[in-house]
Amino acid sequence: MIPAPSWITVLIALPTLVPLLAAALTLLRGRNPRFQRAVTVGAISVALIASAxxxxxxxxxxxxxxxxxxxGDKGYPNGPLGITLVVDRLSALMLVVSTIVLLCVVIYAIGQGIRDGTTQQPVSIFLPSYLILTAGVCNSFLAGDxxxxxxxxxxxxxxxxxxLTLGASADRVRAGASYVMVSMVSSLIFLAGIAxxxxxxxxxxxxxxxVRLEHVPTGTRNALFAVLLVAFGIKAAVFPLSTWLPDSYPTAPAPVTAVFAGLLTKVGVYAIIRTNTLLFPGGTMDNVLMVAGLATMLVGIFGAIAQSDIKxxxxxxxVSHIGYMIFGIAVGSQISMSAAIYYxxxxxxxxxxxxxxxGLIxxxxxxxxxxRLGGLIASPVLAALFLxxxxxxxxxxxxxxxxxxxALLEGGVRDGSVLAWLLVAGAVITSLLTLYVVARVWAKAFWRPRADAPEGELTNSTASALVPEGVDVLLADREDVGRMPATMVLPTAMMVAVGLALTVWAGPIFGFTDDAATDLVDREPxxxxxxxxxxLGCEK
Known part of the structure; x- marks a missing residue:
């Protein structure tokens, strides 16, 4: 074991501690938006550097x-009691990707000029809440208990x-209430699992x-795992626990929806990976996870085909692509777990x-x-950012x-079981249907003339124009439709570039996820x- 010097102790705490302190500062200085923005961007940047x-x-x-x-504890001189923060290859990767997303989205939100429903009153609570969300996400990946x-x-x-309820419109409050009720149910189940x-x-x-679960009867262990899986499955939006998500996310402002969709469900996926590999190794629930993964992929993508609203x-x-991650976790081999982490x-x-x-559209x-959409190909920047x-x-x-x-398909083929082959077939079908769905959006929103859209005359549209950084453009103000601030476009372009980096450096990244997967599956009684x-300080 490599001992952790004191400065590493501070480093591990930074992604949680700095956003919390910054949230307090920004809340106290709510009447100074420029200060709020500077502190928020600075705090998340510090969390990103520490994560890297x-x-x-x-x-x-x-x-x-x-x-x-x-x-201290008799069994373990270093003492497992109290709050334990643990960073391994999996949690470090999740921290880096999450803080990149959180930083880009908050810059995007600043460019959008989020308001609470009026043009005179800025939402001073948005950035403090966003920083608290950042701390919660980071601490979820570091929590050792x-x-x-x-x-x-x-x-x-x-x-x-x-x-989620920013602006307090009827739709957002309704969606927020639904989201909170589902989350409370998940929390109660999780609390029961803790007890x-x-x-x-x-x-x-x-x-x-x-260590102690190795000596617990199999039935008791499986019952505990089932309770935790239900709690985390709701968070991760695994079918049939996913029906709340499509109704909750689309009503929120674009940056809020983006960070929710990108991160919050992955916190649930991370919790499933951690409990499945650390607490309950041996694959006792793998068949259940395989069935859930297959259903999540297919139900999600069939639901997407039926939608006319892009959000x-x-x-x-x-929802459908959460199924791919559950696929890799359920197969449980080193290659499938590595592929799941990469995915x-x-x-x-x-x-x-x-x-x-x-949000730009x-x-x-x-x-x-x-x-209502059509003719967006006239904006080549927007077209490239979507395509x-x-x-x-x-x-x-x-x-x-x-x-x-x-990589996920290879893991399924190597497993060779009937359920694994069904998952392989479902994954291929889901991928093809996903391509159909995004091609339909491209054909209708970008290539089709607006005049051919059934409700095209209801949409107020002007030519694309980038406006200087710092110009506040309200989505709620219809006269500003057609103007994309540079501070919205640039973070989006940065996100596209980081996504492409996963392709360019796929070899080294997969090498890292292979090591992370080896650490996870290297778990025997x-x-x-x-x-x-x-x-605990024990040696292998």
Missing amino acids: MMLYLTSQYGTFAVRIGGW LFNMYVSFEVLLAASFVL FAYSTTGTLNLAEMA RLLSFTL VAHHILVQTTLFLVV ERQAGSASLR IPALNLGGIPPFSGFIGKV GVCSPYITAV
Whole structure:
């Protein structure tokens, strides 16, 4: 085990601590928007730098763990009690990708000029809430115990409700209420799982639970796993626990929808990966996950085909592609887990980018409905920003979507079981239908003349024009439709570039995810995995 120097202890805490402190500062200075913006961008930039440093350290030395407010324990001199933060290759990669997305989206939001429904009153609560959301996301990936993970989820819930209902329109409040009710149910199930876990093992520390669960009867262990899977499955929008998502996300402002779609469901996927590999190795629930993954892929993409609003369409494709990640987790081999991790990173970037592009389409054309759109090819910048991530989502070679899907298919073929082959077939069908869906958006919104759109006359549209940075353009102001601020276009272009980087450097990135997957699946009874070794100090 590589000992963690004191400065690494500080480094691991930064992605959570800095956004929380910045949230307090921005809340106190709510009447100074320029100060709020500077502090927000600076805090997320610090979190990104710290995450990138942890990515390098974990790639070189493996897993690190720090304890905050812990006490010694007879069994483990370093003490597993208190709050434990753990960073390994998986959590470091998730942190880097998430902070990149959070930084680009907040710059986009600043360019959009988010308001609470009037042109006179800025929303001073948006940036503090966004920073609290950032802290919750980062802490979810670092949490080394179930209760700390639960607290992170609750922080996410509180901040996301504020962001989802921004503007307090009837549709947003209705969607927010639905989202909160579903999230509360998930939280109650998670809390029940925590109580079940503590009564069974006498601890909530993940590493110590992993050791003690080896001596728990199989039936009890499977029951606990099932409870946690339901809680995390709701967060991840795994079918049949995904019906809430398409109704909740599309009503929010574009940057809020983008960060929700890109990140929040992946927190649930991360929790499933962590519990499946660390706490419950051996594949006892793999068949259940395979069936759920197949149903998630197919139901999601068939729902997307039926949509005429681009936001709802993308929300259904979001659900369908969660199925690919569950596919990799369920197969459980080193190659399938590596492919799942790579696909999570790919999907966070691509899905976020597409929702940001939809915000630009709304600004450009005044609507996101395919019944009202047409002729957007007249804006080549907008067309390029949509086409690249759309092809990537559809799995066209040589993009990262194609690379990740091929690796997942290889893992399924190597497994060779009937369910694995069904998943392979379902994944191919879903990919083809995804390509059909994005091609339909391209044909109707970009190539078709607006005059041919059934409701084209209802959309107020003007020619595309970039406006100087800092010019505040309100989506709610119809007279501003057609003007895309540079501070909205540039972050979107940055997201497209980062998505392309996953393709250009697919070899080194897959090498990293291979190492991350090896750490995860290297978990046998009586043997300390790298994660357990880092937390408890035991040697393999």
